[in-house]
Amino acid sequence: MSKRLITAIEIDGAGGHPAAWRGVEVDPAAILTGELALRAVQRAEAAGIDIATFADALEAPADDPERVSVRLDALGLAARIAPSTKSIGLLPTITVTHTEPFHVQASVATLDYVSQGRGGWIAEVSSSAEAAAVIGRREPAPAADTWREARYVVDVSRRLWDSWEDDAIIRDAATGRFVDRDRIHYVDYESPNFSIKGPSIVPRPPQGHPITAVLVNTPEALEAAADAELVLLPGIAELGDRVAAVRAAAERSSGASPRVLVSVSVLLDDDAAAAARRAEGVPAAGADGAAPGGPSVGGDFDFVGGVERLAELISDWAEAGVDGVHLRPASLEVDVPVIAERLIPLLRAKKLVGPAVDRATTLRNRLGLRRPDNRYAVGSER
Amino acid sequence: MKQIHLAAHFPGVNNTTVWSDPESGSQIDFASFQRLAETAERGTFDFFFLAEGLRLREVKGKFHDLDVVGRPESLTVLSALAAVTTHLGLAATVNSTFNEPYELAKRLATLDHLSGGRAAWNVVTSWDAFTGENFRRGGYLDKADRYVRAQESLRIVRKLWDSWTEDDLVLAQAAGVFAREGAGAFADEGAHFTIHGRFGLPPSPQGRPVVIQAGDSDQGREFAASSADVIFSRHGTFEAGQTFYKDVKSRLARYGRSEASLKIMPAVTVVVADTDAEADEKARHIREQQVSGPTAIVLAELLWGRDLSSYDPDGPLPAEDPVVGSSVTQGRVGYNDPAPIVAEWRAQAEAHGWSLRETVINQQNRQTFIGSPETVAAAVNRHVQEDAADGFVLVPHLTPGGLDDFVDRVVPFLRERGVFRSEYSGTTLRSHLGLNT
Numbered sequence: 001m002s003k004r005l006i007t008a009i010e011i012d013g014a015g016g017h018p019a020a021w022r023g024v025e026v027d028p029a030a031i032l033t034g035e036l037a038l039r040a041v042q043r044a045e046a047a048g049i050d051i052a053t054f055a056d057a058l059e060a061p062a063d064d065p066e067r068v069s070v071r072l073d074a075l076g077l078a079a080r081i082a083p084s085t086k087s088i089g090l091l092p093t094i095t096v097t098h099t100e101p102f103h104v105q106a107s108v109a110t111l112d113y114v115s116q117g118r119g120g121w122i123a124e125v126s127s128s129a130e131a132a133a134v135i136g137r138r139e140p141a142p143a144a145d146t147w148r149e150a151r152y153v154v155d156v157s158r159r160l161w162d163s164w165e166d167d168a169i170i171r172d173a174a175t176g177r178f179v180d181r182d183r184i185h186y187v188d189y190e191s192p193n194f195s196i197k198g199p200s201i202v203p204r205p206p207q208g209h210p211i212t213a214v215l216v217n218t219p220e221a222l223e224a225a226a227d228a229e230l231v232l233l234p235g236i237a238e239l240g241d242r243v244a245a246v247r248a249a250a251e252r253s254s255g256a257s258p259r260v261l262v263s264v265s266v267l268l269d270d271d272a273a274a275a276a277r278r279a280e281g282v283p284a285a286g287a288d289g290a291a292p293g294g295p296s297v298g299g300d301f302d303f304v305g306g307v308e309r310l311a312e313l314i315s316d317w318a319e320a321g322v323d324g325v326h327l328r329p330a331s332l333e334v335d336v337p338v339i340a341e342r343l344i345p346l347l348r349a350k351k352l353v354g355p356a357v358d359r360a361t362t363l364r365n366r367l368g369l370r371r372p373d374n375r376y377a378v379g380s381e382r
Numbered sequence: 383m384k385q386i387h388l389a390a391h392f393p394g395v396n397n398t399t400v401w402s403d404p405e406s407g408s409q410i411d412f413a414s415f416q417r418l419a420e421t422a423e424r425g426t427f428d429f430f431f432l433a434e435g436l437r438l439r440e441v442k443g444k445f446h447d448l449d450v451v452g453r454p455e456s457l458t459v460l461s462a463l464a465a466v467t468t469h470l471g472l473a474a475t476v477n478s479t480f481n482e483p484y485e486l487a488k489r490l491a492t493l494d495h496l497s498g499g500r501a502a503w504n505v506v507t508s509w510d511a512f513t514g515e516n517f518r519r520g521g522y523l524d525k526a527d528r529y530v531r532a533q534e535s536l537r538i539v540r541k542l543w544d545s546w547t548e549d550d551l552v553l554a555q556a557a558g559v560f561a562r563e564g565a566g567a568f569a570d571e572g573a574h575f576t577i578h579g580r581f582g583l584p585p586s587p588q589g590r591p592v593v594i595q596a597g598d599s600d601q602g603r604e605f606a607a608s609s610a611d612v613i614f615s616r617h618g619t620f621e622a623g624q625t626f627y628k629d630v631k632s633r634l635a636r637y638g639r640s641e642a643s644l645k646i647m648p649a650v651t652v653v654v655a656d657t658d659a660e661a662d663e664k665a666r667h668i669r670e671q672q673v674s675g676p677t678a679i680v681l682a683e684l685l686w687g688r689d690l691s692s693y694d695p696d697g698p699l700p701a702e703d704p705v706v707g708s709s710v711t712q713g714r715v716g717y718n719d720p721a722p723i724v725a726e727w728r729a730q731a732e733a734h735g736w737s738l739r740e741t742v743i744n745q746q747n748r749q750t751f752i753g754s755p756e757t758v759a760a761a762v763n764r765h766v767q768e769d770a771a772d773g774f775v776l777v778p779h780l781t782p783g784g785l786d787d788f789v790d791r792v793v794p795f796l797r798e799r800g801v802f803r804s805e806y807s808g809t810t811l812r813s814h815l816g817l818n819t
Contacts, residue, residue, distance in 0.1 A: 058484075065563045079462045113454055176674045177448060177452055199439075
């Protein structure tokens with residue numbers, strides 16, 4: 001039996017295509033209310049997709065009148081979607097470079113609470129001058145430095161998640177104590193970039209450690225992959241070699257074996273000509289049948305074509321050693337329904353994905369990852 | 383007649399919150415937040431209020447273990463509550479000392495977009511090195527500078543919220559114009575911030591989310607008068623409420639503001655029972671639950687600024703004089719001038735023959751409104767009509783059912799009197815509060 005793949009989907013504006021917001025089926029105002037994202041995540045959840053990721057950056061999207069130049073805070077959007085879903089994992093992108101590690105870990109822990117154990121994050125860095133300027137605290141730093149710091153942020157986050165033992169809240173009426181203070185711990189963390197006393201303000205989250213993902217899009221990010229439970233590897237060229245490089249780096253650094261997902265931008269249409277037109281960004285006719293107007297803005301995709309061909313490729317990628325696939329749809333309104341209603345059933349028929357999950361479960365359970373022990377727990381001494 | 387404004391405060395991490403009661407639920411599970419928010423929305427409250435924690439409290443160098451402790455991060459909880467409520471305002475306490483304006487503006491504007499115009503920011507400050515130990519910059523700010531930074535932070539946050547004009551978001555699908563070029567561009571240079579760039583969110587449904595302020599010092603009141611939409615005050619009693627109300631409202635003209643543009647909402651506690659006598663009895667029982675012997679010692683230590691662990695809570699008051707500015711208690715607001723309070727406690731204890739614990743119970747923890755539903759409704763209304771308040775932030779002692787009695791039994795009387803809404807007339811928090819947009 002072939003292995004079961006992890007499936008994930010990216011939420012970004014109206015989709016990855018720069019002209020996705022112009023589609024006749026899209027209400028662009030629904031990008032800002034969160035409704036477009038919510039509908040896509042609910043479709044993905046119903047199909048049995050494991051994870052939704054949410055794109056973000058500190059700086060605003062590019063100031064291009066033809067593209068979606070707005071973006072909601074990914075963490076807020078994921079939290080908004082949490083009560084309206086029950087089994088899909090929710091991973092917002094959070095930049096750790098100019099932000100406060102203490103706030104970041106508390107927010108991710110809180111996402112884990114409001115989603116009842118389906119929370120996590122994509123830890124991202126920023127070397128851009130734009131991001132440095134909107135915060136104004138320090139100069140931009142090269143990627144190697146920001147990733148080194150990011151590894152400290154991931155490390156201290158996990159320590160802070162452990163700073164409360166699972167059984168710290170005792171509600172002991174006899175002694176009048178709400179917590180056992182011996183089961184709450186300082187982390188006393190020192191790094192070259194920051195120090196944190198701890199403990200966290202948030203009790204240990206449902207999953208112990210919410211899921212940490214890293215997008216390996218630069219050589220500098222490779223070492224950080226060792227710290228992640230999930231690695232997103234963009235692009236399909238030389239995939240086997242790159243998966244091997246991630247696994248080798250993780251093994252070398254920490255002996256960890258993260259789940260590696262190939263991250264691919266996809267535009268799906270069985271009709272090759274129609275697919276090509278969409279990729280080129282030729283505007284569709286209006287609802288009233290009026291001739292299309294406006295400029296055409298093309299997109300660049302890892303895959304343009306029909307679901308059967310994509311399913312074959314995913315099968316090949318599985319052979320190349322990936323643990324799953326992270327799909328970045330060209331349009332949330334057009335491509336997510338195709339992924340949910342056709343691609344996933346096809347992958348299920350090929351035994352590449354498991355049955356749809358129709359019950360509440362933690363993301364760790366879905367990924368087959370055990371809940372981590374608490375590094376501070378004394379356990380046997382009690 | 384003035385219309386009353388009401389808010390629901392999620393129970394906090396001090397001894398007001400009774401955790402030993404069998405009805406007390408989780409202070410951290412989302413279900414508790416959802417339940418209290420749904421109760422508040424059923425009661426057509428203006429907003430739901432969350433406090434913030436940045437460091438666990440300590441007493442004599444150890445984590446304070448007698449009160450509820452541990453809470454989630456407020457903006458993330460409120461974003462989730464936006465999914466399960468439709469009209470209720472969602473107010474987050476977020477520190478201006480350990481957050482940057484750009485992030486604050488983005489997160490709060492996101493909440494306002496996601497909730498259809500229901501976001502509020504309670505701007506608080508801190509300066510102490512104790513809290514700073516959890517942050518990159520440490521305790522970098524002088525106490526005197528905390529409002530300078532808060533004011534500048536709020537000014538820049540509002541500048542970012544205002545950085546798009548109403549026409550900048552075009553959304554012309556056929557023509558292919560999403561937004562005007564240059565929309566959201568900003569630059570600012572002040573004592574605490576030098577930033578520039580582009581803000582990535584157009585005006586949210588409220589334009590500017592509601593700003594709440596809780597400062598009580600002269601500086602804090604001036605900050606509120608110049609910049610806030612709501613004051614979350616500590617002056618819940620009638621006389622103190624009137625004095626505070628008059629003082630703050632009289633400051634508004636200096637800033638060209640009308641009295642109606644700033645709502646004063648003291649934090650209050652309420653006990654409701656069938657009769658006034660039963661309510662008195664219930665209130666007394668709750669106070670005893672709130673102040674155990676060990677808690678009485680801790681509260682006395684906060685006032686005295688001294689280690690009083692050798693005292694018997696059921697014995698007399700400490701004989702020593704109080705100390706100002708000690709670090710016996712860390713992570714909660716102490717007393718600037720404890721001597722007159724200690725003198726008053728001593729006088730009352732002597733007059734009634736009270737022990738230390740009894741003195742704390744009677745002097746510190748008396749609930750604001752106690753009585754039958756009619757009695758409480760009449761008192762709440764009197765405070766508002768006679769300008770001791772514009773409304774109240776209700777602080778229940780139980781999680782999550784602590785406002786059930788008020789909503790089910792007192793609110794109907796307020797509605798009957800025509801001083802509180804029976805249904806929401808608008809969709810935004812600004813609309814509920816009667817604030818200009």
